[in-house]
Amino acid sequence: MNDQHRSEGDINSSPQRQAWQEQNLDAASRALLDADRRYFLQQSLSTPCLNGLQHCKGIYLEDLQGRRYMDFHGNNVHQVGFANPKVLETIKQQLDDCSFCTRRYTHQKAVDLARKLTELAPGDLNKVLLCPGGTGAVGMALKLARVATGRHKTISMWDSFHGASLDAVSVGGEDVFRKDMGPLLPGTEHVPPPDEYHCFYECYERGGCDLMCAKYVEYILEKEGDIAAVLAEPVRSTPYIPKPEYWQRIRQACDRHGALLIFDEIPHALGRTGKMFTCENFDVIPDMLVIGKGLGGGVFPLAALIVREKLDVAGDRALGHYTHEKNPVACAAGLAAIEYIEEQDLAQQAFELGRHALETMQAMMSRHALIGDVRGLGLLLGIELVKDRSTRERAVEEAETVMYKALSKGLSFKLTMGSILTLTPPLTISRQELDQALAIIESCISEVEQGDRHVG
């Protein structure tokens, strides 16, 4: 098995997956998976699929055999839970009213959503452009950065994911998307991410993060002198959570060198980190903010680019000529989701539950040598498994086993970097359900520590 393919998500061809499927799937589920495998082009990280679903509702997935799984992954679209009643009701109303708007015209719902986003976004992030997917929004950001600065180079991070198109994989840092793909966009410098636990500069040998990683970004900005933009996820899904000083320092360096700072908050904006936008945790306002995923209310494909007022400079260019730029149903769904997040105060809920979860995870770590590190910001949580705490060697096989064991106990989550249990539950989860999920994880870890590798 190739470790290099483990960055973005769990791989879809491991022996543990096979074992899990053999023990858990009935004939109907297998027939659906066979049909899926028959008609879909296979690619890593998706097809062949793990299982078939018949419902996604609240915090639960339900498979064809009626088994329910708490979903701590949800491709990060599920801030308000799956099939949120308010979102669904809004969609139905909008279908009755106006189901599509061609892009040379506008629609009230599109305007309402744009206004809402500008009101929520910090600082003078006041101009919006919509498109169906985060990848497209990243492309629009890159284009606008080029038009606004007259430059084309970028700095982005290894291991990052910004989307799957040729431009997005150029700035992304994962070989599953880049390797053997041939020439990508020119001028895309990459730097190591701020990952204190596996720091490229080995800061852990010196007592923790000393911002060497930020200094390297400053160094490139100065050396190249004509960088258009620094593009990064303020917090990586893994999660890597840098110190606020990290982003503050890079923000200042960008200003010094005339580069724009673009934050890709596609997976984590809209409450997950305990704030409406991730950047608010760092007291840094980017020049452009890209959001997506949960913006579609957990139903619709919808993404947005939100930029500072002064960047409204491309009126004669086409930045994002997307058919669904003004889709009223998508916008109504997005508005409903945001309203729900506000009404239920889900950002605050994420903050409080996240703190509680992190405390629980820290206690788990004190009981289990397999856990090398626990991290979190709001309800973006990670448990990193290691073979040995001193060498920090990734416990890849163990993590894979824990994941499938948890699945058998009704909890679905994703692995990143092969060894990190990445936990992003719906923000609507109750404290009791969260405790239940963490208890499942702990019991799976205990079993693996005791040498039980059974995944059924």
Next chain:
Amino acid sequence: MSAENTRPIWEQGDVNLTAARQKYWTENLSDQIKDWFAKDAKYFLHQALSTPVMTVLSQASGAWIQDLDGKRYLDMHGNGVHNAGFNHPRVLEAVRRQLDEALTFCPRRYTNIPAVQLAEKLATVAPGDLCRVLFCPGGSEAVEMALMLARMVTGRFKTISFWDAYHGTGFGAAAVGGEEHFHSRVGPLVPGAFHVQFPDYYRNPWGFARKEDVDAECLRQIEQVLQREPEMAALIAEPVSAKPVVPTREFWTGVRALCDAYGAMLIFDEIIEGLGRTGKMFACEHYVQPDILVLGKSLGGGLLPFAGIVTHEKYNILQDRSIGHYTHEKNALCAAAGLAGLEVIETEALSQRADELGTYFFRALEGLRDKQALIGNVTGLGLHLGIELVKDRKTKEKAVQEAEAVMFSALEQGLSFKVIDGNVLTLRPALTISREEIDLAVDILDRALEAVKSED
């Protein structure tokens, strides 16, 4: 402003900042529309071909759109999503049913029955052995998936595509596109994109009147590039251009043979032309079979964003690579809408209808050409039609201002269409349009042309 100076901004659609549009806004927008219109301009990032918009819509249904004041327009543009008509009851019913099923979003590591059904359906209706499907939210991303697949299959990266073509806004899609709007001032795009001329039998730089001469010249250009750049991954094109130009069968047979000779893949972008528009389910059925077929727009049933590629079994070679890591790859709601849209196209025999009504419409437009000297040429296939306006039929000088004036006059009379290349009125109604509605459109065009003629 001289026509020549505006040349570069004619391409993909009508320009949104002309004097004629200003006049239209002044004379036609009610206070309530102006209010929303102003908010749209305030909150959205401005870009060419969309913001500022034309007006504000309140409904889209069947072949019609309706503005906030209740004024209805027969829509001959629809951004290409409305092959089954806007708001088709069967599509809406399928969407509502899917919402009630509580299976809308499906995380991409799982599969579900609607997604598999849509893939199966496409594999069944696609020509020849095109049977492997991959979905994503938008056509731009689907084009990128096709380009990435071609790179993985051939181990090459260069492409041939056509000037004036539009394939999407991502940097990869924009690179193979051939429009200034998406190329200039955005810096270096994806490398290796060679461009040649698309056949144009009415207007070509060589003054050829015979189709075979135009074909021979265009094929010569392609072969010339292939001789010098034999390591070509793919040739990507719309089988019928958006303008439209309808190439001969001989042209595409020649291109197919050249691709085969040099080991380049043939990618057909049928985002606009597929799913019944040209009188067959797929435009390529008039010509040759591509290696990859790209679909979008109407694939979302006229209300949801959905797109994808369909390719041969033998290109199912990825497994350890990811070419389309799209969150909504398996969105059950989008798939249900797409499936219902396809069923409408089949059960209402909309391909055949496009063929018959297309012929009817085409003849009516030819009749119009006999009485309106402004019409230089009428082209098209099925319900994908275009009227080219000229100042003089001999010199074929483009009647740009006249085209703009006709567009706004028609809009005032309740007919909406897009102008392409500055002087081509593109007419792509819903395939559910009636004969009477076509008659109405022809009458409005007649009156608009008459009014513009008398202004001159």
